[in-house]
Amino acid sequence: MSSLEKVVAKPIVVVGIGGFGREVIDIIDAVNAASPEPVWDLVGVVDDAPNDLNLERLSLRGVDFLGDTGVPLSWPNPVSYVVGIGSPRVRRLMAERYDAENFRAATLVHPSVTHGFGVSIGPGAVVCAGARLTTNITVGQHVHINLNVTVGHDSSIGDFVSVNPLASISGDCVIEDGVLIGVAGVVLNGLTIGAGAVLGGSACAVRDLAPGVVAVGVPAKPMGA
Secondary structure (H helix, E strand, O other): OOOOOOOOOEEEEEEOOOHHHHHHHHHHHHHHHHOOOOOEEEEEEEOOOOOHHHHHHHHHOOOOEEEOOOHHHHOOOOOEEEEOOOOHHHHHHHHHHHHHOOOEEOOEEOOOOEEOOOOEEOOOOEEOOOOEEOOOOEEOOOOEEOOOOEEOOOOEEOOOOEEOOOOEEOOOOEEOOOOEEOOOOEEOOOOEEOOOOEEOOOOEEOOOEOOOOEEEOOOOEEOOO
């Protein structure tokens, strides 16, 4: 590409008007600000059930609300999208819907994120400000890694996982698909958190968690156990 050619920003739609959806907008802004030319052209936000407060918050920052999540599907040309919805289950439903129509899932990484050698981050993933990923880590599709999360060496994070702020995943961990790790949750070295499990806020997993369980406390135990 010659120095006279201008980079064209890629159009993108954010799915979800809630808090995380608007935090995704912050990441888009930060990526654009850190680049010589804007990377993304934010078309707007879609949501099936926006409340008045979130509509006002979106309007205050000058971003368009486009309507329900079906609106982009009527456009003649698919654009990039990112799902800013915290629920892994809902995020999967939205992604499957857009992927079926040949939309492209964007990968968004805040410029302040640090990572070492051999880190791969899948399409649709969002990695927020202050996150630290060390070395030889795999992050799957449509994963949310929130503010100031740490992920240790040789760990694998499956698809549609949510890792909430200040959580810490130690080295050699396997976090299977659809897991939710609460705020400041801790997964100790070498553990596996089974698909669809929930580790509560400030809980510490000291042994493997079976798929689908909800575990709380220190040490974390399945609720009702």
